[in-house]
Amino acid sequence: MIDLDRATHSLTQFVSERFPVEKLNFHSMVEKKEVPIHSMSWGYYTGGLTMFFFMIQVVTGLFLLFYYQPTVSDANISVEYISLHVAGGALIRNMHAWSSSCMIFFAMVHLLTAFAMKSFVKPREITWIAGVILLFITFTFGFTGYLLPWNQIAVNATKVGLQSVEYVGQYLPGQLSEVPRILRETFQGESSVGQSTLGRFYALHVVILPLLLAALLGLHLLSVQLHGMSQGVDQPAKKFEKFISIFLFKDLTLWATVFLGLFVVAMCVPFDSILPYPLLAPFNALGATPQGIKPEWYFFFVYYPLELLPFWVILVASTVVVGILILTPWIFKGTSRRTLGFIASAAAAYLVIMTVFGEQIYEFFKH
Amino acid sequence: MIDSLLFVALPYLAIFVGVFGSIYRMRTAPMTYSSLSSQFLESKGLMWGSLPWHIGITVILLAHVIAFLAPGFWQSLVSHQAVLQAVESIGLGLSILCLLGLIILGLRRLTSAKLQAVTSVMDLVVILLLLLQVGLGTAIAVHCKWGSAWCSGTTTPYLWSLVTFQPDVSHVSDLPLLVKAHIVGAWLFILVIPFSRLVHMFAVPVEYLFRPPQNVVWTNPRKFSADNQHFVREEARRHFMRAFAGIAFGGFLLSIGTFRNVFSFFFGPRLGREEETELMELRLSRLESTVGQRKLELERQASNYILVGKLAELSPANGKYFIDFKMQPAIAFKGKDELPLLISAKCTHLGCTVGNQVDQQGRILCPCHVSYFDIVSGEPNAEAPAKAPLPHLGWVIMDDGGKVLARRDAGGKTTGAVDPKLRETACVYISKDQEGKA
Numbered sequence: 186m187i188d189l190d191r192a193t194h195s196l197t198q199f200v201s202e203r204f205p206v207e208k209l210n211f212h213s214m215v216e217k218k219e220v221p222i223h224s225m226s227w228g229y230y231t232g233g234l235t236m237f238f239f240m241i242q243v244v245t246g247l248f249l250l251f252y253y254q255p256t257v258s259d260a261n262i263s264v265e266y267i268s269l270h271v272a273g274g275a276l277i278r279n280m281h282a283w284s285s286s287c288m289i290f291f292a293m294v295h296l297l298t299a300f301a302m303k304s305f306v307k308p309r310e311i312t313w314i315a316g317v318i319l320l321f322i323t324f325t326f327g328f329t330g331y332l333l334p335w336n337q338i339a340v341n342a343t344k345v346g347l348q349s350v351e352y353v354g355q356y357l358p359g360q361l362s363e364v365p366r367i368l369r370e371t372f373q374g375e376s377s378v379g380q381s382t383l384g385r386f387y388a389l390h391v392v393i394l395p396l397l398l399a400a401l402l403g404l405h406l407l408s409v410q411l412h413g414m415s416q417g418v419d420q421p422a423k424k425f426e427k428f429i430s431i432f433l434f435k436d437l438t439l440w441a442t443v444f445l446g447l448f449v450v451a452m453c454v455p456f457d458s459i460l461p462y463p464l465l466a467p468f469n470a471l472g473a474t475p476q477g478i479k480p481e482w483y484f485f486f487v488y489y490p491l492e493l494l495p496f497w498v499i500l501v502a503s504t505v506v507v508g509i510l511i512l513t514p515w516i517f518k519g520t521s522r523r524t525l526g527f528i529a530s531a532a533a534a535y536l537v538i539m540t541v542f543g544e545q546i547y548e549f550f551k552h
Numbered sequence: 553m554i555d556s557l558l559f560v561a562l563p564y565l566a567i568f569v570g571v572f573g574s575i576y577r578m579r580t581a582p583m584t585y586s587s588l589s590s591q592f593l594e595s596k597g598l599m600w601g602s603l604p605w606h607i608g609i610t611v612i613l614l615a616h617v618i619a620f621l622a623p624g625f626w627q628s629l630v631s632h633q634a635v636l637q638a639v640e641s642i643g644l645g646l647s648i649l650c651l652l653g654l655i656i657l658g659l660r661r662l663t664s665a666k667l668q669a670v671t672s673v674m675d676l677v678v679i680l681l682l683l684l685q686v687g688l689g690t691a692i693a694v695h696c697k698w699g700s701a702w703c704s705g706t707t708t709p710y711l712w713s714l715v716t717f718q719p720d721v722s723h724v725s726d727l728p729l730l731v732k733a734h735i736v737g738a739w740l741f742i743l744v745i746p747f748s749r750l751v752h753m754f755a756v757p758v759e760y761l762f763r764p765p766q767n768v769v770w771t772n773p774r775k776f777s778a779d780n781q782h783f784v785r786e787e788a789r790r791h792f793m794r795a796f797a798g799i800a801f802g803g804f805l806l807s808i809g810t811f812r813n814v815f816s817f818f819f820g821p822r823l824g825r826e827e828e829t830e831l832m833e834l835r836l837s838r839l840e841s842t843v844g845q846r847k848l849e850l851e852r853q854a855s856n857y858i859l860v861g862k863l864a865e866l867s868p869a870n871g872k873y874f875i876d877f878k879m880q881p882a883i884a885f886k887g888k889d890e891l892p893l894l895i896s897a898k899c900t901h902l903g904c905t906v907g908n909q910v911d912q913q914g915r916i917l918c919p920c921h922v923s924y925f926d927i928v929s930g931e932p933n934a935e936a937p938a939k940a941p942l943p944h945l946g947w948v949i950m951d952d953g954g955k956v957l958a959r960r961d962a963g964g965k966t967t968g969a970v971d972p973k974l975r976e977t978a979c980v981y982i983s984k985d986q987e988g989k990a
Contacts, residue, residue: 248817258842262835270823270831272816341904345920348903377879467838470845470875473897474904476919492921492937551922551935 202308205411214410220432221414221422228298229414230439235295237440238288245281255387257380260335261467282456283447289327289483292320293536301529303522304415310514315405317510322398327481329390335383337475340468344378356497419522486536489543493550558736560719566743573746574754593667597660605653608646615643619700623708630701639700647690654683674748681741688734696728852877857981860884863949864976866892871908873897877984881905882945884980885927892980894945895927901938948981
């Protein structure tokens with residue numbers, strides 16, 4: 186028989202340590218908050234930067250919402266209309282595309298630096314897990330947004346992505362093996378990727394995911410403010426700067442600079458130009474899949490291994506990685522920052538190599 | 553006669569008196585060679601009066617001097633309409649600024665009790681003269697527009713004729729009364745320079761621009777330290793205000809620009825007739841293809857046979873795409889036996905649409921993850937990520953009367969044959985009952 190009182194007590198203790206309500210006031214959350222100054226201080230900017238790109242996504246996304254039409258006959262043409270006819274439409278669309286890549290990039294950097302700085306230990310477990318889920322939501326944003334222009338590449342890529350989900354079924358036992366297929370058909374909405382899929386992805390991309398992300402981001406930010414900045418390095422920092430207003434102003438300065446950069450890039454370099462696909466060709470049910478079909482760059486780190494290795498290896502590996510990410514606060518509780526830094530660097534190296542040289546590696550092993 | 557007096561005699565007299573009088577005053581009473589500071593008697597009115605006045609008059613005088621000294625250059629400048637308009641409007645603006653400054657300075661002299669003590673009659677005369685002169689100048693800017701352009705044919709040659717001692721009144725004798733009064737005013741003004749505070753204009757304090765700011769204060773020790781702190785605080789406040797004003801103005805300009813563009817985004821494009829037509833045609837064609845797709849779906853619900861194409865149209869190397877009963881893509885080839893060969897085009901790996909071009913080994917390629925499928929056996933190549941073969945589809949060949957000539961079920965069993973005479977007209981169909989078994 187479980188001792189109910191003790192269980193209740195440890196639960197309340199757990200919650201009150203993670204959410205110290207006594208700190209829920211202006212003085213400790215705003216006036217007192219300080220940011221340590223040390224060699225890893227730059228890591229404290231990555232989260233804010235990710236959030237800034239999310240804000241850009243929200244604003245540019247709202248702009249695009251005025252013209253985009255989520256139907257199979259009009260989706261592609263409405264995107265084309267935005268790019269060609271609407272004043273500033275190409276710029277807004279480019280910013281949305283560039284900023285999505287930047288958001289994913291900085292979310293990954295933020296995860297790695299937070300890992301290396303051991304910012305996940307007690308009492309920050311909730312912050313970490315919320316952050317990991319936020320990263321997955323961000324990837325889902327990328328996946329759902331990719332389909333919306335309804336071009337040949339996007340539709341086929343989505344087919345592949347959804348079919349991969351179903352593929353998992355063959356490794357599951359008994360009744361469970363049907364679950365991935367049911368999941369895929371739920372998201373797909375009909376026998377093939379079509380109007381129902383577009384409508385569902387649209388709903389996910391513009392309503393459900395943003396709401397989810399905003400809610401989780403609220404939790405993430407609240408716990409960051411409650412617990413303050415983590416120490417980040419082994420030696421406690423000797424110098425600190427006030428969060429309000431020194432750090433905030435530095436943050437804003439960085440955001441302004443980054444915005445200028447993004448604006449210029451979006452103005453001069455169309456996002457299509459770095460991915461040499463016929464992005465504007467609309468989907469044609471009677472057309473072949475275009476040659477050289479690839480997902481967006483931020484899926485390369487799982488896409489190329491998927492091409493090279495058996496499916497089950499990737500399945501096992503990604504399950505393990507996701508498990509480790511979620512359980513990080515408990516698995517790496519006692520690991521030194523030096524070791525964590527090494528693991529993070531190795532992971533970063535893997536990500537960079539797979540993203541930049543993935544294609545060459547693939548060619549090397551396949552031919 | 554009166555013209556000669558006002559435009560020849562008066563100028564020479566004024567210049568003579570102005571130059572020698574000033575030199576004389578500088579020699580005999582050097583300490584008076586500046587205007588008497590009244591800042592510590594009254595500072596607020598001084599700031600709002602003196603600054604606009606001096607800023608305005610300096611620029612305006614500079615323009616007068618340039619137009620006189622370099623008439624060619626000036627003329628080439630104002631011959632551009634945009635420059636002319638800019639010069640005129642800036643000039644008018646500055647002269648209004650001068651007027652306002654002068655009025656404030658005048659009121660200050662007349663109303664402040666402290667200032668009355670240090671105000672001479674000559675100070676009031678100077679202010680009156682200046683008011684008159686600037687007022688005339690402003691009136692000219694309004695009534696006799698483009699003075700900066702027409703001066704090069706009138707007043708500039710007149711002034712040069714004076715300088716070269718060949719006075720020629722004819723350049724100005726026909727000018728409007730306003731302009732004439734302005735010229736006379738200018739000579740009077742030069743005439744009174746040595747007798748008034750105006751001499752300070754020869755002691756232009758250029759170094760003031762570069763030295764740290766100074767403030768005239770009472771030399772009462774207690775008040776001194778209090779005043780000093782106040783001064784420091786004021787200086788910090790001024791810094792802040794300047795920065796704030798700059799940022800606010802920049803932000804204002806930026807927001808105007810941004811607003812304009814944001815608004816035009818939401819306002820939407822207004823296309824020309826041709827573009828609009830093109831766009832509508834494109835929209836219609838996309839809609840039609842969607843309609844086609846929907847019709848296909850409906851057809852698959854309702855009918856038992858779906859047309860793939862004419863038997864004669866099929867080719868052994870270049871497949872024809874069609875949609876099967878499950879709304880999945882499939883490809884029709886002509887087999888070696890001259891009969892149709894229908895194979896699913898949905899890759900057994902992850903569902904991409906397989907290509908329809910047969911390579912030399914008789915295979916079709918799925919480009920997503922590079923699987924080659926043999927079209928006869930349906931089997932993928934050994935290294936392919938796809939493991940299962942592409943299934944074949946059954947078919948039915950009917951003549952144009954709807955009579956079944958031959959059929960093949962999904963298992964590959966063929967019955968019947970096609971008469972070579974009917975080859976041209978016979979059509980290939982897929983049928984629902986065969987699909988069920990596939």
